[in-house]
Amino acid sequence: MHIFFSVFTLSCIILFGLASPNKMVIIPIIVWTLALSAVSSLNVFLAFPPSFILILVSILLLSISYYRLSKNANSNVYYLLGIHIFRIPIEFTIFQLFKHNMLPIEMTFLGWNYDLFFGITAILFLVFSSLNPKTLKSVLFKAWNILGICSLLKVVVIGILSSPLPLQAMAFDQPNIAVLQFPYVFLPTIIVLIVILSHFHLLGYANTIENQQNTYNRKIK
Template sequence: METLPLYIYGTFVPTVLAAAYFFSKASHTRWLFYVLLGWMALTAALAWAGFFKVTDTLPPRFLVAVVPPLLGLIAAFCSPKARAWLDAFDLKTLTLLQVMRIPVELVLFWLFLHQLTPELMTFQGRNLDIVSGITAPLVYYLAFVRNKWRAKLLIGWNIIALGLLIFTVSHGVLSAPSPFQQFAFEQPNVAVLLFPFIWLPAVVVPIAYSAHIISIRQLWKAYSKNRKFIYNLGSVKQI
């Protein structure tokens, strides 16, 4: 791999650390930050050793970085105690956290210029994920400062932003070198197999989709509870 400009590392690494810190802060727990740091250290060591560069195995080694965070989130939703913990996450922090997608998209563009990611993974191609990062401060302002359309606005924005993320991630997975590759054969998505960019699928993406899913759960519960309260109040008045 060619030597990349320091500003790429200088943008990406602090962004990942900030995302891990603020996601942990939203959880009101310190241990989550140390768990994320441990996961970062493990995936970094594997990437540094060239583990993910072996791309002809089944299942792809790339999944080692992708599947554990997803299983962890699923496990959390299966436990009543863990669900209560998820419901205590700070919604304001989870919303502003998505601003991280702006520097991430800049890094992807710079990696494309250095032939480490395909154009379709940038905002010049099929990646519209930067829209989520740009709109996050506006949504935060309208929902929490101006207190306008809070529930509906936040639910709609989180669903759309999660959809954009899933669309982008699917292209990222299918353009990475593996037996399942479908796109970008002329310039595969090789950056995510290398240190420190393995943290994109292993850390940044899981934090982003976890923040959206946790937010949607909280908002839908509150919205449903409020609608039920209004409905019951109306029934009482009719009686």
């Protein structure tokens, strides 16, 4: 599982870089990934779980900063949709972690994690948008992105509340210890970060296309 999960993480980073008009955008993410790899490989988070709170705060600040800097970038929507397809194998990896008593059932598709749905529907949007680009400005596509963001945030909250941190409020019999060790530390720190950002970029793309169409329609009238 370690190798597969590392490959999934690397694939998400590569697709995110390819989606951006500025290919240098993945350099900070790569540096962040290498730093997390070094620290988690030394089992620092397992030995002292409260230290992981600093990582979570850093991720929040990093995601906000990155989105503010790149929200107007002309990203490739097809690569962004490709990122969401990896939610399918990642979800099955999460289920295997549950079976190995490394995280609670609430974080799996048997609980409150709907990544399988969003991964499968990402494939459908990818297919239909290649046939009809207007699919990517539809109300359905916008709703899909909004629901995707909400779903991810819900799982993030569950993951935090079930981790052996001072904030733990659930899953005391089977806490979320997977994210405290390599390579599963990449789940909240890299993969969730990239997936949420890609949702925001796709939502921004849909709104931009709609606004451009409305402007064009007003001009021809």
